[in-house]
Amino acid sequence: MWEHFAHQSDIGIRAQADSLGGAFEDAAVGLTAIVTDPSAVIPAQSVNIECLGEDEEDLFFKWMSKIIFEMDVRKMLFSKYEVKIDSLKLSAVAWGEKVNFGRHSPAVESKAVTLNQLCVKNENGKWICQCVIDV
Amino acid sequence: MAKPELKRVSEYCWRIEPFGRMTVPGVIFADHNLINDIDEKTMSQVCNVAALPGIVKASFAMPDAHMGYGFCIGGVAAFDPDAGGVISGGGVGFDISCGVRTFHTGLTLDDIKSNKEKLADALFRDIPAGVGSTGTISLTNEAMDNMLAGGAVWAVERGFGTKEDLDYIEEHGVIKGANPAKVSADAKRRQRDEMGTLGSGNHYLEMQRVAEIYDTQIAEGFGIKKGDLLISIHCGSRGLGHQIGTDYLRQMANDAPKYGIELPDRELASVPINSPLGQDYLGAMRAGINCALANRQILTALVRKTFAKIFPKAELKMLYDVSHNTAKIEAHEVDGKMKELLIHRKGATRSFGPGSSDLPARYKPFGQPVLIGGSMGTASYILAGTTESENLAFSSACHGAGRSMSRTAATKKYQGNQIVKDLAQRKIIIKSRSMRGLAEEAPGAYKNVSAVVEATANAGLAKKVARLTPLICVKG
Numbered sequence: 339m340w341e342h343f344a345h346q347s348d349i350g351i352r353a354q355a356d357s358l359g360g361a362f363e364d365a366a367v368g369l370t371a372i373v374t375d376p377s378a379v380i381p382a383q384s385v386n387i388e389c390l391g392e393d394e395e396d397l398f399f400k401w402m403s404k405i406i407f408e409m410d411v412r413k414m415l416f417s418k419y420e421v422k423i424d425s426l427k428l429s430a431v432a433w434g435e436k437v438n439f440g441r442h443s444p445a446v447e448s449k450a451v452t453l454n455q456l457c458v459k460n461e462n463g464k465w466i467c468q469c470v471i472d473v
Numbered sequence: 474m475a476k477p478e479l480k481r482v483s484e485y486c487w488r489i490e491p492f493g494r495m496t497v498p499g500v501i502f503a504d505h506n507l508i509n510d511i512d513e514k515t516m517s518q519v520c521n522v523a524a525l526p527g528i529v530k531a532s533f534a535m536p537d538a539h540m541g542y543g544f545c546i547g548g549v550a551a552f553d554p555d556a557g558g559v560i561s562g563g564g565v566g567f568d569i570s571c572g573v574r575t576f577h578t579g580l581t582l583d584d585i586k587s588n589k590e591k592l593a594d595a596l597f598r599d600i601p602a603g604v605g606s607t608g609t610i611s612l613t614n615e616a617m618d619n620m621l622a623g624g625a626v627w628a629v630e631r632g633f634g635t636k637e638d639l640d641y642i643e644e645h646g647v648i649k650g651a652n653p654a655k656v657s658a659d660a661k662r663r664q665r666d667e668m669g670t671l672g673s674g675n676h677y678l679e680m681q682r683v684a685e686i687y688d689t690q691i692a693e694g695f696g697i698k699k700g701d702l703l704i705s706i707h708c709g710s711r712g713l714g715h716q717i718g719t720d721y722l723r724q725m726a727n728d729a730p731k732y733g734i735e736l737p738d739r740e741l742a743s744v745p746i747n748s749p750l751g752q753d754y755l756g757a758m759r760a761g762i763n764c765a766l767a768n769r770q771i772l773t774a775l776v777r778k779t780f781a782k783i784f785p786k787a788e789l790k791m792l793y794d795v796s797h798n799t800a801k802i803e804a805h806e807v808d809g810k811m812k813e814l815l816i817h818r819k820g821a822t823r824s825f826g827p828g829s830s831d832l833p834a835r836y837k838p839f840g841q842p843v844l845i846g847g848s849m850g851t852a853s854y855i856l857a858g859t860t861e862s863e864n865l866a867f868s869s870a871c872h873g874a875g876r877s878m879s880r881t882a883a884t885k886k887y888q889g890n891q892i893v894k895d896l897a898q899r900k901i902i903i904k905s906r907s908m909r910g911l912a913e914e915a916p917g918a919y920k921n922v923s924a925v926v927e928a929t930a931n932a933g934l935a936k937k938v939a940r941l942t943p944l945i946c947v948k949g
Contacts, residue, residue: 344879346512346540373604403719410663410712413605437605444604445910446880447673449715450567452542453726453740472542472567472715473674473880 340368345470350455352468358394358458359421359428361465362401366419366432369405372471374442379417381433391426394458398467401428402451406471409448413437446473477516479508485536485932486865489516494524494737501534502866502932507924510877511538518545521737525550526745527558529807529814533866535821536928537875537920542566543740546820549869551805552746553814559734559743560751562725564817566798567718569761571676571709573844574642574769574794575855578780578787580702582682585784585944590902592680592783593945597904599779600678600772601670602949604906608669608771617661620668621653621713624763625794628770638773640833641791642766643823648801651763652756656713657720660757663712664764669771675873675914676708676949677846678776681853681941691857691938694839695792703941704789705853706772707846708949709798710765717761721754746815755800762799769794792855793842795822797872805867816867824858824870824935843935845926846873849903849946850896850916854926856935870935874922880913887915905948914948 343350349372353365370376387404391397401421409415416434437444454470477489477499487508489499499519501508515538522544523532529551538547543563552558585592601608612620620627625646629639639646671678683701686692697703710717725742729735732745744751777789800817807814816823825831825841832841840858847853851874862868878886889908892915896903905911923940930937 342881344881346879347546347876349880399723406719407659407663407716410667410715411665413607415605439603439605439906443907443909444673445907446913447604450719452567453722453742454542470542472718 340364342368342371345454348470348473350468350470352466354464354466356464358465359423361467362398362421363419365402365467366405366416369402369448369471370415370417372446372448372473373444374415376417378442379415380435381418382435383433385412385432387430387432389428391428393426395456397426397428398458398469399451399456402469405432406448406450408432415442448473477520485928489520491523495520497523497528497531499523500531501538502928502934503536504924504928507536507928510920512540514540515545518543519548521741522548522550524737525559525561525741525743526734527552527556529553533869535869535871536925536932537820537871537873539875541819543738543742544817544819546875547871548819549817549821549866551814551816551867553812554746558746558815560746560755560800560815561741561743561817562718562722562754563741564819565758565800566819567715568798569710569714569717569758570765570796571798572765572769572794572796573705573707573846574773575703575705575792575844576773576789577696577792578702578704578789580784580787581700582702585702588783589945593902593904595779595783596678596776596945597947600775600947602947603673606670607666610668611666612668614661617664618653620767621656621760621763622651623647624766625770628767633771633774638770638791642794643796643831646766648759648762650756651759653760655753655757656717656760660713660716660720663716667711668768669775670711671772671949672708672711673910673949678947679705679943680945681705681943683939684852684942685940687937687939691839691936694836695842695855695938697855697939702944703792704776705844705846706769708769708772710761711768713764714761717757721757725750725754758800762796765796766794793844795844797822805863818869820872822870822872823868824862825868826858826860826862840936843870845871845922847922847943848874848914848916848919849943849948850899850901851919851922853941854922854937855939855941856926856930857938859933859936861933862935865933871925871929874919874925876918877920878918883915883918884909884912887912887917901943902945903948904946911948
């Protein structure tokens with residue numbers, strides 16, 4: 339489950355799930371939703387993503403930054419993610435397709451993950467992660 | 474944090490006396506309405522900057538100030554390298570050297586009236602804009618490093634423009650001291666196919682008409698008169714700059730305590746200028762500035778090519794190119810002595826006064842052109858730097874209107890197609906790949922740019938020269 343929250347210049351993403359990996363997956367869908375409706379993105383092509391964090395928050399920052407990087411260099415949008423986290427080592431597969439201007443009408447690109455309101459926490463057994471994306 | 478207490482210094486200047494860990498005051502330039510609109514978070518960001526080591530004189534906010542990361546947008550601060558002064562990634566931001574360049578077209582409304590739609594279509598087709606767009610060139614590793622060291626000069630040497638263009642760019646088209654080796658492979662990879670692209674969000678290419686002249690003498694000096702059609706480009710260092718920010722900001726925030734810097738806000742991400750990390754960031758950030766200058770230069774060549782097809786006799790001459798989101802070493806007078814300081818301008822424009830050695834001979838009597846961008850349906854402005862601005866805020870001025878509404882709120886309030894229709898009634902053609910993108914960038918989501926410019930001029934930061942109204946806008 340993900341939602342966007344307001345920021346005066348940019349866009350915040352908050353996600354919540356039973357597992358840390360699940361929260362990361364949902365937040366990543368929220369990242370796509372900054373650009374376009376994720377349901378319009380066909381999960382046709384897969385990209386492997388790996389990263390290592392010093393703690394959960396650092397791992398989340400690196401995960402979201404990696405997706406932004408892959409979106410930018412491959413000119414792709416992703417709609418489906420599978421994330422595995424083992425001792426702060428993340429291995430993931432992202433599925434998506436090249437940007438299609440006609441079908442996706444991309445609104446705005448994600449430039450970077452900021453430190454603004456960056457947070458990963460476990461509350462009552464639920465993992466919650468959030469950040470603000472510079473757009 | 475409660476809203477800090479503001480002392481009115483003059484009609485357009487407000488001061489927050491140092492409290493807590495602030496070592497210098499906060500100074501905000503604004504009229505009564507603008508100061509009332511500045512929220513507590515923005516003010517606390519002004520105060521936080523005033524607590525950073527080595528800050529000189531004050532932490533300044535321009536009239537378009539609004540909440541940013543670490544520094545507010547519209548924030549200006551100078552740091553003394555010899556007094557432990559810091560360089561702050563949060564004082565530059567992710568969109569390194571995002572800026573505006575404006576050209577003369579030599580055309581008037583009469584010249585384009587039968588071709589306006591055709592020109593809009595051609596510019597929209599020829600200028601790569603929006604998410605996922607790629608440029609016309611792809612850089613090898615060697616060419617990338619040369620571009621990062623050479624800026625617009627590199628682009629001109631490769632046929633993207635003329636040597637004369639370089640006279641009308643800050644730093645004459647290239648900032649010295651760029652260190653491409655300190656730019657990560659990821660950052661270079663993000664930029665490989667993005668040279669000559671506009672980007673998205675608030676970036677644009679606009680054809681504008683000079684609607685009003687406020688200072689005839691300076692306007693004449695800048696070569697503009699009422700009725701002239703100009704072209705402005707607003708964009709920056711693209712993926713390279715965004716990745717430099719990503720690579721360094723977190724590292725600077727993590728390393729700050731090693732240097733005894735207690736950050737009031739981790740987004741201020743600061744280390745001493747003279748530290749290894751500070752020097753590395755400075756080298757990388759300057760490479761980002763050069764990337765933005767090269768990018769705008771390539772876009773210039775693309776625009777000229779498009780114009781040549783439709784208006785073969787039109788000659789696009791550079792008026793000026795200004796950057797926002799930079800940290801630059803400049804000489805300024807402090808307590809009667811000239812000092813080399815690192816001036817951070819985050820969403821602010823340099824505004825050197827008459828006589829500045831950085832200005833082309835033609836502009837020396839008038840001061841530096843300060844280009845203020847609008848937002849699709851609103852005016853843009855050309856101002857000129859003043860001598861007074863040096864004493865007020867290290868020769869700085871505002872950069873645009875500044876957002877007043879979040880993107881999420883704007884999409885709830887506005888519809889992209891309605892904006893296109895409303896602006897069409899005012900004979901403004903909007904070209905965009907995204908209706909949601911247009912709603913997020915609705916003119917109503919921004920502060921009143923005219924009020925911002927009025928406050929800037931009345932405060933003495935820059936002088937009003939001309940108001941421009943939009944005719945065609947290609948949104949990124």
